[in-house]
Every structure is written in structure tokens, then in C-alpha cells.
Amino acid sequence: MKKIRRCQACLSYTLEQTHCGLAAKSVHPPPYKLQDRFADYRRKAAGLE
Numbered sequence: 001m002k003k004i005r006r007c008q009a010c011l012s013y014t015l016e017q018t019h020c021g022l023a024a025k026s027v028h029p030p031p032y033k034l035q036d037r038f039a040d041y042r043r044k045a046a047g048l049e
């Protein structure tokens with residue numbers, strides 16, 4: 001799965017490493033991914049895994 005990046009020059013989203021001749025920076029993962037990470041963290045923190 002490719003990571004979504006955001007061009008720092010024109011502020012548009014892209015899947016490319018560069019845009020407008022500049023390096024496009026990665027953005028935060030989608031909300032559902034974030035929830036998965038927190039759920040996984042909670043399980044580990046609770047000692048259930």
C-alpha cells in the first residue's frame with residue numbers, strides 16, 4: 001500500500017515521492033488506521049497479548 005504524501009509547494013496530495021520538484025512529505029494515516037493502532041496498543045498495555 002502506497003503512502004499518501006502531500007506536496008509542500010502546492011499542498012495537493014500525491015502518491016509520488018516528489019511533486020513540483022520538491023520532496024512530498026507523508027501525512028498522518030487515515031482515521032481507521034489510527035484506531036487500529038490505538039486498539040493494538042491498548043491490548044498490549046493491558047497485557048492481553
Ligand SMILES: [Zn+2]
Pocket residue numbers: 007008009010011012019020
Ligand atoms: Zn505540487
